[in-house]
Amino acid sequence: MSVSSVSTEVDIKGNLEALRKLALARGAHDAVVIPASDVIVDPxxxxxxxxxxxxxxxxxDHCPPDGYSVEEVREMVSRYQWAVFYRVTVKSTIIAARNLSDYVSARIFDPKANLLNLGGNYILVFTITKILQKKAASMGYAKTSGFAAGNCRDPFCHFQPGCRKLMTGNNCRHPELSSPSMESCGMDVYSMAARAGWDIYPIGGRCEPESVGRGNLCGLVLVT
Amino acid sequence: MPPLFDVPCNVKKIPPAKAGTQIAADLQLLQKRVIEYGAAAASVIASSQVIFSHDVRARAAADVSYPSFNWPLALPRDNMRDAIGAYQHGIFFSIMFSKPLPACGGGPIPDEEHRRLYERLYALVTDIESSSFYMGYQLALGLAAGNCRAVFCHSEDRCWAMVKGRGCIHPYKGRPSMETVGIDTRVMARSLSMTGESDNRLLAGLVMIV
Structure with missing residues (x-):
């Protein structure tokens, strides 16, 4: 299918809706089609x-102080009109598990496997982003840009001595899986999620499972 | 020092938009708590009241004898001034020492009593920042004074955050200082009438909230 065959407004809307439904089918809890102008980029x-x-x-390599600058992201977003924004929800007993941040910082697994479980949810976000980009490409949208959540080193290169691209300048080990996160690109995920009507809490190291509702891991694909 | 707020009871959902009255009330509450927790003075400020100075930044950038990730702060892909300008309000506060403080810049702080004063400042900055975060201000950002390496890692032979593959060993305590991002603390304190008789006994912190 050529790009010209998807250029009518009706086709675009239909394709965006198909991508939104695909995100849900692949494990997202919610997904919305948003104008690219609603992507909040904040230094x-x-x-x-x-x-x-x-x-x-x-x-x-994707994380600050490296990765895309805010100016680069603003320029990138300005080239698009529509995006699919989605969230994967995580139980507070996992994402706000007691002492989880200590295990994360020490890069060791906790005995209750909350970290592994959380890692699985992060991988789901990276995967949905790549699936949407692949599907969009098959629809004729060849120049999509995809964003996931968190860093990509923990889920994909945890057992490696370091991020190869950052340490050596050589290619990423997992370009087919890796994406920059929305937040590393300066996108205000909290505000975007709240504006989408999703419940989102500030979850940090001092939180406990009872302090918050569920957690959200969000992803975004700029489509056309 | 216990945290300003009991987090498990006070985590607020992020709203689509924050009402001005709620923001004003939260800022006043934070200002009051900072004073209760030992600050000599605290002011709610607009971001336009943050005073930048090229000279202050240049001095910090040239002071490389005791480097850490946060001193001198070098973020080539990010503009601190733009980022601070994106906030509307913050809290600027000061703590006072009983005698004049030596100008340590980004170097070690030899006197333990002085170092404890810095520790108190960092504790206040991180506590206000953290409390603001859990109150629903997810972008709250704290800046302290001096070089965090001199305060928390004086017994280490390097800043571990600067070593490839390692990380900061005190991420929840360390913050960049105002001077390393080019904020003229002394002039700001004077403009807010916080210096009293002498400004060489003062340490100041800034937490941009919203």
């Missing part, structure tokens, strides 16, 4: 990866 967001310093900052 403060990337700083929250650095202040306080996230354990993955300086360790993953």
């Amino acid at each position: 403060r967001v990337r700083l929250k990866c650095l202040i306080p310093l996230c354990y993955m900052a300086l360790r993953c």
